[in-house]
Amino acid sequence: MHFIKLTSLILMLFTLQSCKCQQKTSNLNDESTQTGGDYIVEYTALSRGIYNQIIINKKTISSLQQRGGTPSLHPCEEKNWNTITKMLGPIEVENISTLEAPSKAFQYDGAAIAHLKITKGDKTYESAPFDHGNPPKEIAELVKVILSISENIE
Structure with missing residues (x-):
């Protein structure tokens, strides 16, 4: 009972x-x-000793440097958001999962494994894994901008 x-x-x-x-x-x-179905851009890089998650949308930038930690939140400046959306323009987000990584050091712990995730409305597109610091050329400039924005807000 x-x-x-x-x-x-x-x-x-x-x-x-x-x-x-x-x-x-x-x-x-x-x-x-x-908000008009704006993008949410998420970059994650991780390995045994590294965890870095950056999430950027039109209003905020969230940066998390350790698993299970508390993310630091900052407002996303309009110039940063405009740069992100400009970088997204030529990228066919529907095809980012098919982009070839220029190297695969992440497969043997030679580099942190990274992913780029782009959400537009209710659809999410995620890249294939690539080496942190060496993304596929089609998204390389966007990744560089995301990392730069994240480093400059802290």
């Missing part, structure tokens, strides 16, 4: 938690829609 009550309670807690997660995701999508 107690087992059934305990199981019911656990299932109810999981259901409530799932609803909260879906509500948070829905709120993020609503915000993206309200």
Whole structure:
């Protein structure tokens, strides 16, 4: 009898938690829609000793330097956002997953593994993995700008 009550309670807690997660995701999508479906650009580089996650949207720049840490948030200046959107212009975001990395040192711990993720509205496009510091040429300038903006806000 107690087992059934305990199981019911656990299932109810999981259901409530799932609803909260879906509500948070829905709120993020609503915000993206309200701002005209602007881009969210995320760059992540990681290895055994490195963790660097940069997320930039029209309003904020989030920088996280350690797993499980608290990201530092800064307003995104209009000039930085304009530079990002200008760099995104010639990139076919739908095809970034097919871009070839110029080197693959990340495969044997010779470099941190990096990814570029671009979200537009409700669609997310993610690059294939590449070496931190050596992205595919099609996204190299964008990655350079993202890293530069992140370094200059701290």
